[in-house]
Amino acid sequence: MSDQTHIPAGHDLAPGEEEQHSVGERILGYVVGLVLALLLTATSFFIAGTDLVWQPSIPVALIVLAIAQMGVHLVFFLHITTGPDNTNNVLALAFGLLVVFLVVGGTVWIMSHLNGNMPPMDQIMRMRT
Amino acid sequence: MLGKLDWSAIPFDQPIPLVAGAVVLVAILGVLFWVVVKGHLPYLWDEWITSVDHKRIGVMYILLASVMLLRGGSDAIMMRIQQAVAYQSQGYLPPEHYNQIFSAHGTIMIFFVAMPFVIGLMNLVVPLQLGVRDVAFPTLNSVGFWLTATGALLVNISLVVGEFARTGWLAFPPLSGLSYSPGVGVDYYAWSLQISGVGTLVAGINLVTTVLKLRTKGMNYLRMPMFCWTTLASNLLIVAAFPILTATLAMLLLDRYLGFHFFTNEAGGNVMMFMNLIWAWGHPEVYILVLPAFGIFSEVVSTFSGKALFGYRSMVLATMAICVVSFMVWLHHFFTMGAGPDVNAIFGIASMIIAIPTGVKIYNWLFTMYGGRIRFATPMLWSVGFMVTFIIGGLTGVLVAVPPADFMLHNSMFLVAHFHNVIIGGVLFGAFAGFEYWFPKAFGFRLDERWGKAAFWFTFTGFYVTFMPLYIAGMLGMTRRLQHYDVAAWRPWMIVAAFGMAVLSIGVICQIMQLVVSIRNREALRDRTGDPWDGRSLEWATSSPPPVFNFAFHPDVRGEDAYWDMKTRAQQQSFDHDVPGYQDIEMPRNSPTGFICAFFASIMGFALIWHIWWMVILGGIGAFATFVVFAWRDHDEYVIPAEEVARIDRINLEERRSLVSMAGAV
Numbered sequence: 001m002s003d004q005t006h007i008p009a010g011h012d013l014a015p016g017e018e019e020q021h022s023v024g025e026r027i028l029g030y031v032v033g034l035v036l037a038l039l040l041t042a043t044s045f046f047i048a049g050t051d052l053v054w055q056p057s058i059p060v061a062l063i064v065l066a067i068a069q070m071g072v073h074l075v076f077f078l079h080i081t082t083g084p085d086n087t088n089n090v091l092a093l094a095f096g097l098l099v100v101f102l103v104v105g106g107t108v109w110i111m112s113h114l115n116g117n118m119p120p121m122d123q124i125m126r127m128r129t
Numbered sequence: 130m131l132g133k134l135d136w137s138a139i140p141f142d143q144p145i146p147l148v149a150g151a152v153v154l155v156a157i158l159g160v161l162f163w164v165v166v167k168g169h170l171p172y173l174w175d176e177w178i179t180s181v182d183h184k185r186i187g188v189m190y191i192l193l194a195s196v197m198l199l200r201g202g203s204d205a206i207m208m209r210i211q212q213a214v215a216y217q218s219q220g221y222l223p224p225e226h227y228n229q230i231f232s233a234h235g236t237i238m239i240f241f242v243a244m245p246f247v248i249g250l251m252n253l254v255v256p257l258q259l260g261v262r263d264v265a266f267p268t269l270n271s272v273g274f275w276l277t278a279t280g281a282l283l284v285n286i287s288l289v290v291g292e293f294a295r296t297g298w299l300a301f302p303p304l305s306g307l308s309y310s311p312g313v314g315v316d317y318y319a320w321s322l323q324i325s326g327v328g329t330l331v332a333g334i335n336l337v338t339t340v341l342k343l344r345t346k347g348m349n350y351l352r353m354p355m356f357c358w359t360t361l362a363s364n365l366l367i368v369a370a371f372p373i374l375t376a377t378l379a380m381l382l383l384d385r386y387l388g389f390h391f392f393t394n395e396a397g398g399n400v401m402m403f404m405n406l407i408w409a410w411g412h413p414e415v416y417i418l419v420l421p422a423f424g425i426f427s428e429v430v431s432t433f434s435g436k437a438l439f440g441y442r443s444m445v446l447a448t449m450a451i452c453v454v455s456f457m458v459w460l461h462h463f464f465t466m467g468a469g470p471d472v473n474a475i476f477g478i479a480s481m482i483i484a485i486p487t488g489v490k491i492y493n494w495l496f497t498m499y500g501g502r503i504r505f506a507t508p509m510l511w512s513v514g515f516m517v518t519f520i521i522g523g524l525t526g527v528l529v530a531v532p533p534a535d536f537m538l539h540n541s542m543f544l545v546a547h548f549h550n551v552i553i554g555g556v557l558f559g560a561f562a563g564f565e566y567w568f569p570k571a572f573g574f575r576l577d578e579r580w581g582k583a584a585f586w587f588t589f590t591g592f593y594v595t596f597m598p599l600y601i602a603g604m605l606g607m608t609r610r611l612q613h614y615d616v617a618a619w620r621p622w623m624i625v626a627a628f629g630m631a632v633l634s635i636g637v638i639c640q641i642m643q644l645v646v647s648i649r650n651r652e653a654l655r656d657r658t659g660d661p662w663d664g665r666s667l668e669w670a671t672s673s674p675p676p677v678f679n680f681a682f683h684p685d686v687r688g689e690d691a692y693w694d695m696k697t698r699a700q701q702q703s704f705d706h707d708v709p710g711y712q713d714i715e716m717p718r719n720s721p722t723g724f725i726c727a728f729f730a731s732i733m734g735f736a737l738i739w740h741i742w743w744m745v746i747l748g749g750i751g752a753f754a755t756f757v758v759f760a761w762r763d764h765d766e767y768v769i770p771a772e773e774v775a776r777i778d779r780i781n782l783e784e785r786r787s788l789v790s791m792a793g794a795v
Contacts, residue, residue, distance in 0.1 A: 088341050099369045102456045103409050107402075110460055113468045114401055 033076025040069045132740035133313065138291045143226060149203075150289035179719040181267035182677055183252050186274050188571055190249025191564065193274075197241040197281055202637060204234035206630055209595070213627035215613035216620045227612040228295035229314065233284065235298025236318060239414070240325060241281045243552065246560040247421040248277075248332050251360045254567055255336065257668035257675060258354045260345030260684040260691070263717060265338035268759065271723030273331035279727045280325025283734050287317040291738070294318035297610065299411065300381070302392035302403050307385045315385065316738040319378045324734050326375050333367030336360055345667070347686035351445070354666040354690075355431075355438055358445050359424030362452040363417050369456070370413035377406040404463050412459040416451055419551070422559025423448070423490055426512045429562050430494045432662050433509040434501030437690050440493040447486035447493075454483045464535045473532040480530035484523060491516060506662070507581035511562035514589045518554030522547060525600070543603025546596045553592055561588075561640075569661045573673045574654040580643030588636030594629030598622035657784040665693040672781035678714045678769060681778035711775040715766045722759040726752050 044065045047058055074080045080089050140146055164170055177185055207230055211220045222230065256264055264270050287293040294314040296305045305315045340361040344353070381403065383389040390396040392403045431438040438444060460468065460476035494516060503509065525547040529535050538544055561584075569575045602622040607614065647654055660669040667684055668675075670692045688694045733748025735741075 095365060096369065098453070099456055103373065106457070106460070107405055107409065110405055110468050110472055111399075111402065113472045114466060117469045118467045 029076055033072055036072045036076070037069060040065050040072065044069075130741075132736070132742070134290075134739040134741065138313075138739075139289060140292070145207075145222075145226070146288050153285070154289075174721075175719065178724050179271075179721045181263075181271050181717050181719055181723075183256050183264045183267065183270060184571060184675065186270050187249045187251075187253030190245045190252060190274055190277070193278055193281060194242050194244075194246035194249060194560075197237050197245070199637075200285065201234055201237035201242055202634070204230045204237070206634065208234065209623075209627045209630040212611065212614075212623045215611075216617075216623070217615050218613060220613055222612070224612045225292075225295060228610070229293045231610055232294045232297055232300075232314075232318070233287075236294075236322070237281075237284060238552075239298065239418075240322060241277070241284065243418045243556050243560070244329060245277055245281075247363070247418060247556070248273075248329070248336075250425065250560065250563045250567065251336055251356075251364075251421055252332070253571055254563075254668055255339060255357055255360050256343070257570070257671065257679060258357050258666050259340065259343060260348055260667045260670075260680060260686065261339075261343045262679045262714070263343075264335055265343055266335045267717040268720045268722050268765075269331050270335050271720065272726050273328040273335065273723075275723040275727030276328030276331070276730060277325045279731045279734060280321040280328070282731055283317060283321035283324070283738070286735065287314070291317065299407050301407075302381065302384070302400050303394050305381060306393055308393075313738050316382075319382050319385075320734045320737050323375060323378055323382075324730050326371055326378075329367060330371045330375075333364040333371065336364040337368060340364075345680075345683045345686055348691070351442070352686055352689050352691065354424075355427035355441070355444055355448075356421070356424035356666075358448050359420040359427075362448045363420040365452060366413045366417045366420070366455060370410045370417065373406060373410040374414075377403065377410065380406075401466055404466060405459075408459040408462040409456075411462065413455045415548075415552070416455040418556045419559070420448060420451065422515075422556050422563075425559045425563040425566070426494060426515060427490075428666065429508045429512045429566050430497050431690075432566075432664050433504045433506060433512075434498045435504075435663070436497055436501040437665070437693070438493065439496035439499075440489075441689060443489055444493050447489040450486040451483060454479065454486070458483055461530055461535070464532045465539045470532075477530050477532045477535075481527055484527050484530075487523060491520065506565075507576070507578055507585060508562045508566040508662075510582060510585045511558045511565065514585065515554055515558040515562070518558065518589075518592065519551060522550030522554050526551060538603060540609055541603040542599045542607045542609055545609045546599035546603060549596050549599075553596075561585075566662070567668070569656040570659075570668055570673050570675070572651075573656055574647065574651040575656055575661055577643050577647045577650065577654070580639050580646055584636050584639035584643055586636075587632055587639055591629050591631075591633030591636050594632055595626050596629070598625040598629070602626075658788050659781060659785070660692075665690040667691050670695065672777075672784075676774075676777045678716055678774065681711060681714075681774050711771040711778065713771050714769045714774055716769060718765055718767050720759065720762075720765075722755055726755045729755065 044062055047053065047061050047065070053061065074093065078089075080086060080093060082090070164173060177189065180186065207222065208227070211222045211227055214220045215222075220227075252264070252270065256262070284293070291313040294300055294305065294310070294317065296310060296315060296318070300315055300318055303309055305318075340353070340357055380389070380391040384391050384393060384398070390398040392398050392400055394400065427438055427444065458476055458480045460472060461480045464473050464477070494512070505513075525543070529538050529544060529547060565576055565581055599622070602619050605616070605618050605622075607616070607619045656673045659672040659675075661673070662669070667686070670684055671680055684691060684695075686694075729748045729751030731748075733745055733752065736744035736748055
């Protein structure tokens with residue numbers, strides 16, 4: 001459907017269309033992304049098993065590393081940028097984040113209240129002992 | 130070799146499913162035989178089964194939905210008769226059969242009637258309204274349809290091979306766990322939803338991309354017809370919510386197949402988590418269904434009132450508000466679970482808040498009608514019927530959104546009446562309105578108005594006679610899903626409801642008659658201009674049925690109500706701009722990818738249900754190989770030469786010109 005590319009004048013690219021970049025540039029982007037992703041993964045494994053850092057900080061560090069990992073994936077592999085032709089992607093990402101926040105946050109909130117009011121069997125058992 | 134499958138799977142001792150199954154099988158074989166003998170098979174294969182044309186796929190979705198509506202409707206009739214006779218007796222359906230029927234009824238009506246119906250209408254209409262030639266991913270579209278059909282097929286196979294779930298349409302554990310449901314029923318349920326869920330997700334991605342990326346010249350977001358907006362909102366919800374369903378059912382399946390403990394009572398499983406997750410999908414789901422219906426009503430009300438939609442921007446805002454808030458209310462399905470007053474209060478308030486944008490929409494439709502020249506054609510009747518019915522359903526919804534009231538009404542017949550009130554009154558009426566409204570566009574002839582109106586009045590009356598008694602029965606304390614009961618006060622209402630079901634069935638028969646009569650009189654009902662209703666949006670700017678490329682030229686949109694705008698500026702003639710010359714048009718080639726993929730998915734699904742592992746591997750490899758072959762294709766487009774485009778376009782222009790000159794002569 002090459003004749004449709006002219007339609008939405010001056011903004012979004014049609015689906016499946018690549019931006020104009022040379023192959024070299026694109027490969028470089030993926031390689032940088034891969035290296036960063038591997039680094040973050042390796043750091044996560046290292047942090048999880050080490051006693052070099054203050055122990056209670058480990059979960060926080062893992063969460064931070066996980067979020068950084070997502071960022072690397074979004075930027076280098078899914079090509080989310082702040083460019084003007086990327087509004088849709090950024091909005092979609094924002095909507096996705098909102099939904100994840102609502103569902104995950106809501107679930108944690110609901111389940112913790114539920115467990116407070118009606119503890120699961122094993123918790124009741126533990127309370128008795 | 131065949132896993133759990135043996136002759137005991139066929140219910141030889143139960144006449145009802147066996148006879149029904151046999152009749153359906155004979156009918157299918159008869160149709161197949163007729164198709165093959167008459168030599169229609171190549172036509173069917175080339176023009177429909179392998180088609181990647183969004184209009185054809187839309188029609189097939191609606192056909193699937195209509196067939197499954199008859200199946201789900203039969204279940205409903207059986208349930209109503211059972212409850213009418215099962216007072217202080219066992220009725221005519223044994224409990225295990227009755228339980229399968231209400232589970233199948235809910236599953237079928239939501240996943241294989243309502244979903245394909247609205248997705249079919251969106252597929253058919255949205256690219257036309259946007260003024261483009263196809264959806265963003267045509268072959269993916271076909272895959273989505275055929276995977277949905279696979280799910281429907283598996284549900285129907287369960288009628289004669291094995292059994293269906295006895296757990297209700299959402300299969301709550303621990304009842305749906307292996308210890309309480311050791312049979313294949315829950316597996317049929319889960320795998321058919323998993324496979325059709327992939328299809329739905331694919332359709333959602335496709336339609337979101339289409340609306341966001343493919344619009345004709347000048348079609349800004351704020352010039353899109355309302356139906357495109359609701360399509361966008363609804364498909365955003367599909368993309369966001371369906372993965373939750375897939376993940377939840379995957380966990381249930383892990384529990385059942387590999388001995389995991391996500392939702393078991395023992396070993397740290399949490400049953401309540403299933404309720405929480407499934408409704409985190411389930412509540413957006415009802416808006417996935419009803420938002421497109423709202424879009425259809427917006428189009429219909431505006432067209433048949435001869436006015437632009439009142440408060441277009443507020444409508445857009447209301448749609449997007451519903452889209453977001455629909456993710457903040459899911460707990461109201463399980464207030465009684467015991468999360469406590471804080472949580473219940475917040476979710477109760479959110480549930481009442483979501484009624485506000487819906488109310489905005491109702492007022493907008495009313496004000497669109499106010500001062501308009503209203504034509505009460507069949508689509509408009511469905512729309513007005515919707516407004517009355519949906520307000521009642523909405524108000525009982527606000528009532529059960531109050532947690533203390535919900536504690537009284539939870540899982541009662543009142544609830545059953547409420548959600549049928551909004552789903553039939555909202556989604557089904559919307560689907561029928563859209564069906565009547567866009568049928569001429571899809572097939573080139575109008576539907577018979579007399580039968581259409583009869584269908585409306587019987588369905589409308591039948592709905593009230595069936596479901597208003599259920600509200601009362603609920604108030605009298607009757608709970609849902611009762612196979613038999615001993616309370617004398619409920620009996621009269623059950624009998625009235627069964628009578629109402631009969632009236633509703635007459636409505637369905639009228640609808641079938643309407644189709645038959647219209648097809649026979651198609652020459653008299655022919656729509657020659659492509660604009661039978663004096664329409665306002667771009668789908669009416671092309672011929673009926675539209676050529677495969679939809680538009681010879683991309684329409685140039687200069688405001689809201691694009692086609693109305695062109696007509697009022699007497700630009701009808703601008704369609705005969707022979708001057709700029711026609712150009713070659715590239716269209717995607719037909720592809721059997723969807724059908725073959727779904728064929729292997731069906732095999733895999735069936736094998737997974739019956740634990741036939743070699744067949745699972747076979748189906749999985751087949752489906753994946755199909756995908757790989759498609760990904761490595763060389764030629765995916767063909768060219769329609771400019772002369773052919775010109776020839777097709779001129780025929781339509783002749784018709785339009787002759788109509789204009791006739792109107793001028795009068």
